[in-house]
Amino acid sequence: MSVSTQNAITLKGSAAIIVEYLNYGINSILFQRGIYPPEQFTSVQQYGLTILMSKDDKIKVFLQKVLDQVQEWLARNEVEKVSMVITNVHTKEVLECWDFKVLNETSFGPKMDPDNPTSSKELKKIQAEIRDVMRQIAATISYLPLIEQICTFDVLIHTLKNSEVPEQWNETAEVRIQNAQTVQLKSFSTGLHKMSTIVNYKMTD
Structure with a gap:
């Protein structure tokens, strides 16, 4: 059965779907983990869910830029994972690290054109898979330790070694959490990229 390219997801389209998820996912984590006061968030409807998004212009500009x-890197299959790191403002200790791992699926697809890979997976099905992950993110508050310290967050991008890095970006070391516990959330796939979400957190003493 042939699939018309009109309905196919390209690498650029797949990258856009993943980045949209990252935006909603990171905002949801910021709200669920209480990194900023609840009055700094506004509710939006996405994936059939109500998601809380930051109203802070600095956060919006920062996330947009990142x-x-x-x-851009995803569309060239140069991203291995994106990490959202939550850090104690005073001690600089990393309390949580959310890893969004990317698996390039373009080499696995049957009869996939290596120069122009496409996926025929329905957007509705992809969004349903993302909805399940977003529900899990919202549910993490029930088992992750309460964050009582004043915290900040950063986003790290793990790229291939030969990726071209913009001048204003800095290289950084791998994040480590002492006595870390790990929870694997559900994954979703666009047919070109598979994204797994994992939270690593510090056990309270």
Whole structure:
């Protein structure tokens, strides 16, 4: 059965879907983990869910800049994972690290054109898979340790070694959490990229 390219997802389209998920996912984590006061968030409807998004212009500009670059690298299959790191403002200790791992699926597809890979997976099905992950993110508050310290967050992008890095970006070391516990959330796939979400957190003493 042939699939018309009109309905196919391209690498750029797949990158856009993943970046959209990252934007909603990171905002949801910021709200669920209480990194900023609840009055700084506004509710939006996406994936058939109500998601809380930051109203803070600085956060919106920061995420836009980071995610635009992620999208560019994803479209070239140069991203291995994106990490959202939550850090104690005073001690600089990392309390949580959310890893969004990317698996390039373009080499696995049967009869996939290596120069122009496409996926025929329905957007509705992809969004249903993302909805399940977003529900899990919202449910993490029931088992992750309460964050009582004043915290900040950062986003790290793990790229291939030969990726071209913009001048204003800094290289950084791998994040480590002492006595870390790990929870694997559900994954979703666009047919070109598979994204797994994992949270690593510090056990309270």
